[in-house]
Amino acid sequence: MDWLYPPVCCSCGRIGKLICEQCFSSIELTNQLNCIRCGEPISTGGLCVRCKNQAPHFAKLKSLGYYSGPLRDAVISLKYQRNIGLGDFFSSPLSDIVLKEKWKIELITAIPLNSKRKRERGYNQAEILARPIARRLYIPFSSQLVQRVKSTTSQVGLNLKQRRLNMKDAFEGNPELVKNKTILVVDDVATTGATLDACAKALKEAGCQEVFCLTLAKTIGLQDNIAG
Numbered sequence: 001m002d003w004l005y006p007p008v009c010c011s012c013g014r015i016g017k018l019i020c021e022q023c024f025s026s027i028e029l030t031n032q033l034n035c036i037r038c039g040e041p042i043s044t045g046g047l048c049v050r051c052k053n054q055a056p057h058f059a060k061l062k063s064l065g066y067y068s069g070p071l072r073d074a075v076i077s078l079k080y081q082r083n084i085g086l087g088d089f090f091s092s093p094l095s096d097i098v099l100k101e102k103w104k105i106e107l108i109t110a111i112p113l114n115s116k117r118k119r120e121r122g123y124n125q126a127e128i129l130a131r132p133i134a135r136r137l138y139i140p141f142s143s144q145l146v147q148r149v150k151s152t153t154s155q156v157g158l159n160l161k162q163r164r165l166n167m168k169d170a171f172e173g174n175p176e177l178v179k180n181k182t183i184l185v186v187d188d189v190a191t192t193g194a195t196l197d198a199c200a201k202a203l204k205e206a207g208c209q210e211v212f213c214l215t216l217a218k219t220i221g222l223q224d225n226i227a228g
Helices: 021-025 049-053 069-080 085-101 115-121 125-137 160-167 194-205
Strands: 060-066 107-110 146-148 171-173 182-190 210-218
Touching: 021 069, 060 069, 060 085, 069 085, 069 125, 069 182, 069 210, 085 125, 085 210, 107 125, 125 182, 146 194, 160 194, 171 194, 182 194, 194 210
Parallel strands: 060 210, 107 182, 182 210
Antiparallel strands: 146 171
């Protein structure tokens, strides 16, 4: 199939791989100068102002790289151009993050997509990322751990307060499946972490012991999250 329809780099268009080696090597990976809780870039170690003032419900959020350049192109290609092979492509480096962090995960799930958007798109891009990670780590995946129970508007253009309000009570955890479990929640992009936090809150309220979050990309935070 690759001979008949060779893969094309989603960033530069070079034939051969879904992301060529040159583009992959130019991805700006997240570094150590991040908030130890939400992963927001800060000038020093420790907690960012936002996490100091209001700790998120998840234990930790990690991302592969920043939402720019080839990684931004990859997210857009996965999300809007049905380039679902990118889920397998990124499963190795994302799985390596879990192993490096030594998270003791028992179940893996993905942020549930708005039902209207899922019908339009035909798939949930977060689930496309999460399933191959689960296979690599030999950890069960389930899309039934948490459900989206409220329709929400797009988070684009909203500030932190508006994002939190938009996602309030948007999710509901399944107590029968999550009670006393440590769960990994996967999504494509984290901006302020409001969506992941709302999902983690629902899981914790359903009896989940601990929630860790993993995303492909992390945007540079909003101006109301000045770190210190």
